[in-house]
Amino acid sequence: MSSDGPTLNDDSFDSVGASHSHGHGHTHSHGGGPAHSHPLTAGQEAHIRGQRSAGHDHLETRGGHDFALPALPDAVDVFDTTLRDGSQQEGLSLTVDDKLRVAEQLDHLGVTFIEGGWPGANPKDTEFFARAPNELSLARSTLVAFGSTRRAGVRAEDDDTLRHLVEARTEAVCIVAKSSEMHVVDALRTTLDEAVAMVADSVAFLVANDLRVFLDAEHFFDGYKANPEFTLRILQAAEEAGAETLVLCDTNGGILPYEVDRIVGTVLERFETQVGVHFHNDSGCAVANSLAGVSVGATHVQGCVNGYGERAGNADLAAVVPDLSLKLRVSTIPPDRLPLLTPVSHHIAELVNIAPHPQQPFVGASVFAHKAGLHTSAMARRSDAYEHVDPDLVGNSSRFVVSEMAGRSTLVMKAEELGLELDSDAMTSVLDSLKRLEYEGYHFAVADGSLELLLRDSTGWRQSFFELESYRVVADQGEDLSTEATVKLRVDGERVVATAEGNGPVNALDGALRAAIGDSYPSLAGVHLVDYRVRVLDSAKGTGSVTRVLIDSTDGDRTWTTIGVSENIIAASWQALSDSLVYGLLHADGGRA
């Protein structure tokens, strides 16, 4: 990566930034704006240190074939925009309650800033900011309201958008400004001078209202490539009016890392204000572009947990954060929060009601799973042989995927992982059972919970939590359709009969089983079913075909999947359900009351 690429015509904007000294004694007053009273963020301190120590020399001194880390800032501010940009994703819709809970998770994870939405743009976002001061107590993050500059031809103090931002009562705001000539002329239908004045007036108005201001320069990279002088005038206006951070946005998401390297580097050479980056993923490079931006000195990174967003999404913070923290040694979220990355990513996926992507880097369920025989035998010797980082560092874990295709060594390793000792006879019997069950329609590669119970069975273990006598499910179509289940079983030698209603047979059976054994096992209250999937196998046989039921469960810490297969959907469901609860009890702390 080099900063003196042929696509940049550096001479063309000497008139813009050259008058700025590079402020080696930079205090926290921005351009002509007033000094801010808030403490500096880690990213801002890193920004100032970078300017003091080396100026921008690091742009020139990095070696091309040197695998040492480039001269990176030592910290960046993580700015999450899930609740604003991320919620533009097709099919993603959040209630105000959902938004409050997502914000809690982001604070739990420890991002620096949480962009909550656009007050005044829709009733939901307005309500969010009205409720946030009372219902959201953030321990680590700062809440930010989003808006735009004033409209063309309107005074800042008369502009509704700016008024809503002030009324949102957040400490910080982020406003978007058009910074591409094409968008100003064709979309906004105003002059370049007016576009610059809109930025200057809006930032000055918000700063005068005691707000910290981030400027999102929309279409910055595309605009810069077409007319660098104009895009830099936008940044200069924001800096002089007192913006805290200049955020360069790749709104169409098509930019590539080498362009980021050059353009962000050039901006950093010309401005003393902190520089941030905001990338969409249309070229598949949003994460790479974010790292490229930081590698030349950006100290504020925007993105969304799980990469949510319009079209191809935004930069996935679940990858940007560990890449920066673990690989580039750039401080992001507090180090003790990093193992929360996987649980928070999954919790947010649950809140936005989008199934987590199993292959999502760092946090996906499959990304530290090893299946092939060669890999697994190498893994036995060195755990880092096929893992790019230690999964524990991001709250994920290694696992071995077992199926009938797997060899004996895979099964031995799975047993070791579970702390089970299987002798050669037991191992042979498990392999036989696996082959037979998978032929019947079981699929243990996706049902780790049931696989563990099967392995334990082969050691002679039998679950002793309860002993089933019978169960019964009745669906009754009266005025409404109601489902009722009755379970008869023995716990501790006592016979228990319990009945529960539910919105379907699995729900009713789950209720009845919990009613029957819940008093004996209070830890069951922490176990929840999170997903239930039914697949009909061999559908040529019609209703006589076999049904496979998979149930995903969680106790908040771990998640597991159990399986049931039967010609009868109720029987298959019962099997997966009772396996799920047995697994939960087996791993619960204390277990029995």
Ligand SMILES: [Zn+2]
């Ligand atoms: Zn965006």
